Amino acid sequence: MFKTVTAKGEDTRDRIYNAALTLFRERGFDATTMRDVAAAAGMSLGAAYHYFPSKDAIVLAYYDRVSREHARRVAAEAVPQKSLAARLGVAFRSKLEILRDDRPLMGALLRFAGDPKHPLSFFGPATRQHRLESMAVFSVAVGDERLPDDLARLAPAALWALHMGLLLFFLHDSSAGARRTAALTTGAIDLVVVAFKLARLPLLRSLRRRVVTILDDAKLLPSPHDIELARVS
Amino acid sequence: MFKTVTAKGEDTRDRIYNAALTLFRERGFDATTMRDVAAAAGMSLGAAYHYFPSKDAIVLAYYDRVSREHARRVAAEAVPQKSLAARLGVAFRSKLEILRDDRPLMGALLRFAGDPKHPLSFFGPATRQHRLESMAVFSVAVGDERLPDDLARLAPAALWALHMGLLLFFLHDSSAGARRTAALTTGAIDLVVVAFKLARLPLLRSLRRRVVTILDDAKLLPSPHDIELARVS
DNA sequence: CGCGTAATCTGAACGTGTTCAAAATTGCCT
């Protein structure tokens, strides 16, 4: 993504990243200055900026790793599960586990959510690929459930949105061990399974189609092709 | 809220607020410095900080006015409407109209959404009263629809959440005249009306109860008492 | 009117994220 070409450069980049993550976890994101990071990585301030264009870009690099780890765990642990509930359980819970000790860091990323132009906005065009990849992960978790076309179309985006909501809740969850997030997750999975069952009823076909049409017009639904592409890369 | 006691102080506070809002709209929030604001208000930098503890606090003051205006319009225009759809239409659309030209400003407020401790976080404890008041507005919009208890309990929080989602979409909507937001809003209202109808079915009573229990355990639902209190103030 | 207290206002200073011109280093080609 950035101009680290040599092996040495790659190594330096890692040193900065690791120093930064350690400090972020120890003191928090805001209390850690780029000068601290550079010093901990044993280099000057300017050098750090050669590898990361901004302080936030380090958090983005972190989130990239989180996403890859999430995809890996879902592929390894969710796919073998027989029931939809179990697969969704892995999909949601593994993400929470990965992020368990880094909630404040995630919160820092949310800063740009309100600025469509910002390259780090969770919802902006610049992060479209990230979103598609995340949706593709949930599509994997849905697996080969027999679903009506429209519902299959809806599922990845809906589960992605639900997972964003759960993350937001997790960020603000002050209960011991994030007990409340765990409970909410379990409840949400149950409801999703029920909702999928209900939505399958032919009686609700026209409603399903309306939902899909509305979300499609809003460009909130990726095409199956987009999801397919995001699955490999 | 802050220590403006004299009439003169109140006046100065307004001058700062107006200068700030004008500049925010002209140049954007980030491109406007507090030095600009102070200069435009005809005073020193430090004086501005006497009235607003931070740059963001000015945006919060703006959002306070937005909320009051929203409550006013819903009381005046939604309450007389005969149908639920019409009342919800006023509730959603008036908010969007009020914010029409200030989307970037709203985006700036979203910055703190990820930090539970921040006094300006949309979801933190510090803004609980704001949330309750906003939910109370939606409760007014629901009006005296005959709803099962659990559904009535759910409605304000659910509509508030939906409205937050619509705002987020609005922020990122680049279509001409925010056409897509308007369409999504119409679609969402239709779906809410249908959902309310369906949810009323006795067949779905146990599902309703499960939803309420889950959200209650997560402390996501305000008590009717909370809503009642927030309605007056 | 004069005094004292509280409110208002000033301007310099601090720490921060970020930029940049230039220096040092590295790796490659002959």
Add this chain to the structure above:
DNA sequence: AGGCAATTTTGAACACGTTCAGATTACGCG
């Protein structure tokens, strides 16, 4: 090995949000 270009690294500088000690002004009271 030598030189050259790209990469890496430096450190100073900038602009910004915020803080604060103190100056100035307004206000109520004897």
